[in-house]
Amino acid sequence: xxxxxxxxxxxxxxxxxxxxxxxxxxxxxxxxxxxxxxxxxxxxxxxxxxxxxxxxxxxxxxxxxxxxxxxxxxxxxxxxxxxxxxxxxxxxxxxxxxxxxxxxxxxxxxxxxxxxxxxxxxxxxxxxxxxxxxxxxxxxxxxxxxxxxxxxxxxxxxxxxxxxxxxxxxxxxxxxxxxxxxxxxxxxxxxxxxxxxxxxxxxxxxxxxxxxxxxxxxxxxxxxxxxxxxxxxxxxxxxxxxxxxxxxxxxxxxxxxxxxxxxxxxxxxxxxxxxxxxxxxxxxxxxxxxxxxxxxxxxxxxxxxxxxxxxxxxxxxxxxxxxxxxxxxx
Ligand code: ASN
Ligand code: ZN
Numbered sequence: 001x002x003x004x005x006x007x008x009x010x011x012x013x014x015x016x017x018x019x020x021x022x023x024x025x026x027x028x029x030x031x032x033x034x035x036x037x038x039x040x041x042x043x044x045x046x047x048x049x050x051x052x053x054x055x056x057x058x059x060x061x062x063x064x065x066x067x068x069x070x071x072x073x074x075x076x077x078x079x080x081x082x083x084x085x086x087x088x089x090x091x092x093x094x095x096x097x098x099x100x101x102x103x104x105x106x107x108x109x110x111x112x113x114x115x116x117x118x119x120x121x122x123x124x125x126x127x128x129x130x131x132x133x134x135x136x137x138x139x140x141x142x143x144x145x146x147x148x149x150x151x152x153x154x155x156x157x158x159x160x161x162x163x164x165x166x167x168x169x170x171x172x173x174x175x176x177x178x179x180x181x182x183x184x185x186x187x188x189x190x191x192x193x194x195x196x197x198x199x200x201x202x203x204x205x206x207x208x209x210x211x212x213x214x215x216x217x218x219x220x221x222x223x224x225x226x227x228x229x230x231x232x233x234x235x236x237x238x239x240x241x242x243x244x245x246x247x248x249x250x251x252x253x254x255x256x257x258x259x260x261x262x263x264x265x266x267x268x269x270x271x272x273x274x275x276x277x278x279x280x281x282x283x284x285x286x287x288x289x290x291x292x293x294x295x296x297x298x299x300x301x302x303x304x305x306x307x308x309x310x311x312x313x314x315x316x317x318x319x320x321x322x323x324x325x326x327x328x329x330x
Contacts, residue, residue, distance in 0.1 A: 036101025078142025
């Protein structure tokens with residue numbers, strides 16, 4: 001019959017996975033009928049619109065970049081996890097909240113080491129990375145890019161200055177949250193971004209949330225010129241806030257990873273857990289923030305969100321305030 005199927009895929013970064021596919025015996029496509037018909041396309045090294053992935057037996061990829069379906073498997077799976085995360089954790093039905101799926105494009109360009117979201121096509125696009133062997137299709141990168149769509153259709157944070165840093169941080173925050181919520185045994189939750197795709201060639205991640213400056217460029221703490229640096233570096237302040245709010249300051253271990261998160265004032269912060277922290281950030285993003293929200297506004301937005309969720313004098317509100325103070329946002 002025509003309709004929703006569950007295919008199987010061998011991914012590069014997340015092991016063997018189930019995939020939402022459509023079609024009938026002999027001709028299936030990467031069209032996720034349970035998730036707004038989200039579709040995944042093969043750009044075949046070009047920059048055009050590409051072809052929808054098709055397969056005759058609904059078994060996709062072989063886990064290596066040599067098989068061009070593999071990047072499609074990772075991207076399609078990451079989009080499904082992100083869809084499920086917003087639906088199950090935040091009761092949001094797709095990027096726009098209207099149940100309509102987006103699309104993913106893989107194999108963009110040659111040796112292209114980036115991935116990006118575009119509102120114009122309601123799509124996310126992934127390069128194949130160095131030597132075309134490290135497609136940027138890990139779970140956290142997929143969640144990061146798809147979250148740019150959510151931000152665009154909610155707060156609409158502009159992509160410059162402090163608002164741009166908050167936009168970027170929102171993508172990193174939900175990238176981590178999706179990874180924790182997915183609980184994939186091959187790619188367990190962590191507070192790093194891009195640890196699977198080896199962008200630096202030495203196994204280190206792209207960004208660190210416990211101490212963002214470990215990447216050599218990101219800001220750990222707010223200062224008056226925070227809005228002057230690239231949005232991928234000013235995001236560090238909010239990523240750091242989110243780590244402190246979720247986990248806490250100083251030496252901590254989560255899922256076997258050691259973290260060490262400093263505070264600007266030497267204070268100690270005890271985290272409230274990522275399940276509460278992500279609710280606070282989502283409510284702030286969707287109900288309090290606007291296109292021009294800056295760091296001081298973000299503090300007010302998250303305090304308002306935490307107040308709505310947990311009450312004015314709650315420990316959650318006090319921890320939100322303590323975590324912002326610890327990154328020098330007052
Ligand atoms: N991968 C980058 C990002 O999503 C692309 C960009 O600089 N916009 O942030
Ligand atoms: Zn981004």
